[in-house]
Amino acid sequence: MNYLLKKTALVGALLLGVSFQASAAEPILVGISITQSPPGSVVQGVQIKDALEIYRDLVNAKGGVLGRPIQLVFEDSQGLPEKGRSAVEKLITKDKVVAIAGSHQSSVCLSEIEVAHRYQIPYVNTNCWADSVREKGYPEVFNTSPYNSVVAKSMAATLKAMKVKRVVAFAENTDYGIGLAKGLGTALKAAAPNVDYKFETLDRSSKDFTPAILTLKANPPDVVVLTMLPPAAYIALNQLYEQGVAPTAKTIVYDGAGMADYPDFWQNVKEAGKYLMTIGMYHPEMNQTDLSRQIAVAYKRKTGNDPNRLIFQAVDSLVVVVDSIRQAKSTDPEKMLAAMGTGKFEGARGTMTFDSHQGGTYHQWVDIPYVNYQLTAVNQAVGNTTLLQGPGMPLNIGKLQYPK
Amino acid sequence: MPLFFDLTINGLIMGLFYALMAVGLAMIFGILRIVNFAHGEFFMVGAYAYALTAMKLGINPWFALILAAVSGAFLGVAIEKLLMRPLYQGYASWSIVKDEYAVVVTFALSLFLIHFVDKVIGPSPFMGPSLVSTQRIAIGPIMLNGQKIIAAGISISLLCGLALFIKKSLWGRQIQAVAQNRFGSSLAGIDPVKTTSIIFAISGMLAALSGALLAPIMNPAPDIGSFPALKSFIIVVLGGIGSIWGSMFAALLLGVSESFFAVYISYDYRDAFGLFILVAVLIFRPHGLAGQKGRGA
Numbered sequence: 001m002n003y004l005l006k007k008t009a010l011v012g013a014l015l016l017g018v019s020f021q022a023s024a025a026e027p028i029l030v031g032i033s034i035t036q037s038p039p040g041s042v043v044q045g046v047q048i049k050d051a052l053e054i055y056r057d058l059v060n061a062k063g064g065v066l067g068r069p070i071q072l073v074f075e076d077s078q079g080l081p082e083k084g085r086s087a088v089e090k091l092i093t094k095d096k097v098v099a100i101a102g103s104h105q106s107s108v109c110l111s112e113i114e115v116a117h118r119y120q121i122p123y124v125n126t127n128c129w130a131d132s133v134r135e136k137g138y139p140e141v142f143n144t145s146p147y148n149s150v151v152a153k154s155m156a157a158t159l160k161a162m163k164v165k166r167v168v169a170f171a172e173n174t175d176y177g178i179g180l181a182k183g184l185g186t187a188l189k190a191a192a193p194n195v196d197y198k199f200e201t202l203d204r205s206s207k208d209f210t211p212a213i214l215t216l217k218a219n220p221p222d223v224v225v226l227t228m229l230p231p232a233a234y235i236a237l238n239q240l241y242e243q244g245v246a247p248t249a250k251t252i253v254y255d256g257a258g259m260a261d262y263p264d265f266w267q268n269v270k271e272a273g274k275y276l277m278t279i280g281m282y283h284p285e286m287n288q289t290d291l292s293r294q295i296a297v298a299y300k301r302k303t304g305n306d307p308n309r310l311i312f313q314a315v316d317s318l319v320v321v322v323d324s325i326r327q328a329k330s331t332d333p334e335k336m337l338a339a340m341g342t343g344k345f346e347g348a349r350g351t352m353t354f355d356s357h358q359g360g361t362y363h364q365w366v367d368i369p370y371v372n373y374q375l376t377a378v379n380q381a382v383g384n385t386t387l388l389q390g391p392g393m394p395l396n397i398g399k400l401q402y403p404k
Numbered sequence: 405m406p407l408f409f410d411l412t413i414n415g416l417i418m419g420l421f422y423a424l425m426a427v428g429l430a431m432i433f434g435i436l437r438i439v440n441f442a443h444g445e446f447f448m449v450g451a452y453a454y455a456l457t458a459m460k461l462g463i464n465p466w467f468a469l470i471l472a473a474v475s476g477a478f479l480g481v482a483i484e485k486l487l488m489r490p491l492y493q494g495y496a497s498w499s500i501v502k503d504e505y506a507v508v509v510t511f512a513l514s515l516f517l518i519h520f521v522d523k524v525i526g527p528s529p530f531m532g533p534s535l536v537s538t539q540r541i542a543i544g545p546i547m548l549n550g551q552k553i554i555a556a557g558i559s560i561s562l563l564c565g566l567a568l569f570i571k572k573s574l575w576g577r578q579i580q581a582v583a584q585n586r587f588g589s590s591l592a593g594i595d596p597v598k599t600t601s602i603i604f605a606i607s608g609m610l611a612a613l614s615g616a617l618l619a620p621i622m623n624p625a626p627d628i629g630s631f632p633a634l635k636s637f638i639i640v641v642l643g644g645i646g647s648i649w650g651s652m653f654a655a656l657l658l659g660v661s662e663s664f665f666a667v668y669i670s671y672d673y674r675d676a677f678g679l680f681i682l683v684a685v686l687i688f689r690p691h692g693l694a695g696q697k698g699r700g701a
Contacts, residue, residue, distance in 0.1 A: 037519055038627035042527030173672065201672050207622040207631050208418055211666035211674070214410045217547075231529035231623045238531075238621070242540055242549040264528040268623050271539065 027071035028064070028331055030321055031091030032102035033084055033112060039205070040079010041229060043264065044104045044310060048126055049074065051307075051314035052102055054298045065325050070318075073097055081111035088115040088123075098331040099124065099324075101317040104145075104310075106130035106175035116140050122324065122336050124317040127310060130175040131183065131360040140333075142340050142354055143364040144316040144347065146258075146281050146309075148176070150368060152183035153191075154279055155225065155256055158372055158389070160192040161397040164222035169199035169256075170212065170236055172228040177204070180227040180256050199225075204232045213243050220251045227256045234259075234268040241272035249402050252277055261308035266379045275403055276375045277388070282309030282349075283371040284383040286391045291315070292348040306381070316347035316365075376401055406545040411663045417552055419659025420559040424614035425632045426639035426651040427566065428607030434583040434646035435603050436491060438506035442483070442514040443611060444633025450476045450612025451624035452521060455532030465533050469616050476612020480604035487513065488604070492586070492596070514629075522626040529628075532619030555617035562613065563652060566606070570648065575602055583646065638678040642685055643693050650694025657681075657693075 032052060035045035052072055060069045073095045075087035084103070091097045092115065099122040103109050109128030116123035117138040125133060125143045129151065134143060159167060167188070171181035181199035188197050200212050213236075216224070224246045226233050237253060240246045246253045255278040259265060266273060288296075292307075295315050299307045320340060327343045328335035341363075345352040352365045372389040373382070389395040429443045453475040458468035487509050491502055538550035570576040581589040582599045590596050614632065615624070622628060639658055643650030658678050666674040673680075685693060 037522055038527070038625070039630070042522060042626075043529075046527060203672075203675055205631060206675060207618075207628075208414075210414045211411060211663045212671050214407060214414065215667055217410070218407065231625050234529065234531070234623050235621075238623075242547065242552075244540060244542075244547045264530060268529055268531045270531065 025068065027069045028066075028325065029071050029073050029095055029097040030318065031088065031095060031097035031100045032072050032074045033077045033087045033091065033100060033108075034074065034102045034104065035079040035108075036074070036076035037078050040077065040105055040108070042079075043230065043262065044127065045076075045079075047263075047308070047310045048102050048104060048314040050299065050303055051295065051311040052318050054295055054302060055315045055318050058294065058298070059322055065322050066329065066331075070322060077103070077105075077108050077112075079105050079108060081107050084108035085111045085115055088112045092116070092119045092121050097121070098333065099321045099336065101321050102126050102314060103128060106133060106179070109133050110136075110175060113138055113141050120337075121333050122321065122340060124320045124340075126314050126317040128176070130179045132175060132179065134360050134362045134364050137358050137362050139337060139341075139363075141363055142320060144320060144352060144368075145313055146368055146370065147361070147364055148180045148183045149187075149360045150366075150370070151256055151279055152180060152187040154370060154372065154389075155184055155254065156187035156191040158254070158277075158279075158395055158397070159188065159195060159223060161395050162223070162400070164192075164195060166196045166221040167198075167223045167225060168216060168221040169197070169225035169227055170209070171199050171201050172204035172232055173201050174204060174229075176229070177201075177227045181225075184225065184227070184256070199227075202228065202232070202236070204228065206232065207235060209236045209239050210243065213239050213245055216245050217243060220245055220248065222250065223252055223254050225254045225256055229257050230259055230262060230264070230268065233257060234265075237269050237276070238272045247275035247403050249404065252400070252402060255279070258282075258309060260373075260375055260385075261306075261382045263303075263305045263308075271378060273375055274378055275401060277400065278373060278375070280309065280371045280373055280382070281368070282307070282312060282382075283373060283385075283387065283391070285387060286369055286371065287350065289346070289348060289350065291319075291346065295348055306383075308382070312348040316345075316349060316352060319347045320345050320352065374400060407667070410546055411667060412660060413546060413548070415660030415663030416656060417556045417659070418663065419656035420556050420563070421614055421618060422632065422635050422639055422659055423563055423652045423655035424559050424610050424617075426636040426643070426655050427563065427648055428610045429636045430640045430643065430646055430648050430651040431579070431603050432607050433640060434648070435579065435586075435600055436488065436506075437646075438488075438491065438503065439510070439637070440607075441507065441510040441633075442517065443510075443607070443636060444629025444631075445514050445517040446476050446479060446608045446611030446629070447615035447618075447632050448517065448521065448624065448626065448629035449479055449608075450615030451532065451619040451622075451628055452525065452615075453612065454616030455530060455619045455624060456525070458533045459530075465535050468533075469535070469613070472616035473609045473613050476608040476610070476615075477605040478608070479612070480606070480608025481601055483513065483608075484601050484604035488600070489597070492600070514633075518626045518629070525626075527626060529623040529625035531623050532616070534620040535617075549621065551617075551620045555621075558613070558617060562610065566610070566648075575599075579603060634675075635678060638682050641692060642678075642682050644691055647692065647694040650692055654693055 077084035101124040104127035106128040171177040324336040324339040327339040369391040373385040450472040454472035534551045536550040643654035665677045
């Protein structure tokens with residue numbers, strides 16, 4: 001009898017242990033809405049997915065968070081606002097995720113945050129630049145992404161330092177493109193009111209921008225600014241080159257999307273990319289953290305490509321989700337949001353905190369690092385480009401080169 | 405004045421590319437009275453076949469161009485045999501839902517091909533190799549891309565060749581006969597099935613060639629076909645549904661007028677301009693610029 005009791009107790013204890021273990025190992029689900037199929041930017045979606053998986057594996061290899069592994073639940077937004085909205089709705093209501101991250105393309109974010117706001121679920125924006133995402137003032141939305149107003153201010157400062165007289169911007173017809181072009185106009189008015197600035201809106205699905213470019217031939221501006229994403233930006237750059245408008249001894253192209261570190265950049269622009277000046281959200285000369293070094297090695301191993309800003313932005317958005325759970329010691333959305341609002345987060349690009357002032361920087365990591373650099377040779381790696389402005393450093397426009 | 409010439413030449417070149425696409429679509433409509441929603445994907449297949457064989461396999465770009473044409477023709481024949489044949493060789497009752505069948509099947513095929521290429525080859529756009537090494541050629545004040553000049557020349561040759569083929573060759577006359585009266589032509593000893601296959605092969609080949617010629621200019625991505633397909637639909641209706649000559653003329657007209665509209669009216673609505681012209685023309689000529697009155701399905 002005694003033996004039987006002991007045996008029963010042992011089996012009971014084992015079952016209890018297994019049950020506790022199962023409960024402890026129950027994954028924390030994080031919803032990821034990215035573009036995995038056309039017509040949106042699948043290239044961005046693929047990079048974000050790779051980066052998030054690398055960071056998830058790093059976290060899980062160290063025992064996860066609160067003793068539970070992180071599990072990512074991916075949904076395809078196709079880069080379409082309506083698909084993004086239903087993707088987030090599904091992630092929140094069906095999959096019961098504790099937070100949403102990974103989103104890119106501003107118009108998609110603007111649609112998705114409405115759902116996150118309705119369900120009061122944390123939403124960490126990876127790569128939506130439009131200020132309007134912040135201006136909504138939703139307490140659930142936090143931004144580790146670059147943002148248009150800081151990019152516009154930096155570009156205006158650069159243009160002022162170049163002492164340009166006339167600037168023309170080509171903006172894609174999206175919240176990001178038009179928002180940045182307008183923001184640049186406002187920033188230029190404040191920084192360099194004598195600069196003659198105008199922007200032209202181009203359809204991002206179009207394949208021929210030649211007519212718009214031809215109008216510049218008779219009187220080329222000093223700088224052509226592109227607030228466009230690939231592949232449209234590649235086509236515009238090629239057609240500017242083909243028409244002899246830029247780059248020339250007079251006119252240079254200034255990219256406001258940071259496209260020069262895309263893995264497919266050189267393959268698509270070749271000679272037209274030489275002399276391109278660009279604002280960059282990542283440069284190997286930026287301060288590297290332990291996390292960024294780990295991510296860079298893992299990313300290179302996984303894809304064969306060097307990391308770029310999008311990789312680190314994606315990691316940082318998941319860092320905020322994971323660390324807010326850790327700091328809140330809970331997956332309760334309310335407690336996570338409180339932790340995000342007050343906490344400090346050690347990301348791949350530095351220490352992140354979020355602004356609490358309403359407006360264009362609401363819940364934004366304001367001191368986001370950026371650089372300005374110029375490509376001076378075809379197939380040049382970002383690390384070998386001419387750095388015009390290091391992170392947090394003054395601009396050195398004297399290094400800028402023009403074609404002879 | 406230089407801007408006027410620049411815009412005219414750029415518009416004509418774009419019009420030639422539109423024409424290569426639209427003529428194939430018009431031919432298919434002329435003979436089967438269906439709209440092929442997967443027509444843009446012939447363009448995409450041509451662009452990828454050209455760029456991949458030239459870049460990954462290191463094949464001479466001119467030979468890659470021929471391979472692209474063959475792949476477009478092959479795809480056209482395969483679609484006709486596997487998907488279109490039930491329209492005229494299936495059950496008699498299929499004729500009742502012919503239009504619905506064609507819309508659903510070609511639309512599904514379009515989505516399948518886009519996603520297939522996206523998953524198998526990848527989402528990144530890439531520029532195909534140029535047929536000529538000279539990237540920029542200055543003709544007076546006009547600057548042209550070497551690839552565009554070559555592509556325009558090839559497009560003119562192909563369109564002239566097609567016109568001669570339709571008018572003078574036996575197969576061309578058979579195509580005209582089947583387009584006029586499928587049943588009547590079969591009574592005269594013409595094989596309408598074989599003729600339809602030829603139409604799909606030509607249509608696929610022309611669209612694929614258009615894609616291949618533009619691969620060094622438009623940076624193909626999986627959904628590259630949606631842009632020329634939309635233009636082609638406008639052109640086919642504008643030119644007069646089923647009319648090859650009308651389509652050629654409408655393509656050039658659209659190319660040039662878009663170019664001027666973008667500069668002198670609004671770039672924002674440049675791509676909507678085609679629809680604008682279409683509505684205006686249809687109000688006064690419901691059968692299109694060169695369509696035949698009372699011609700029905």
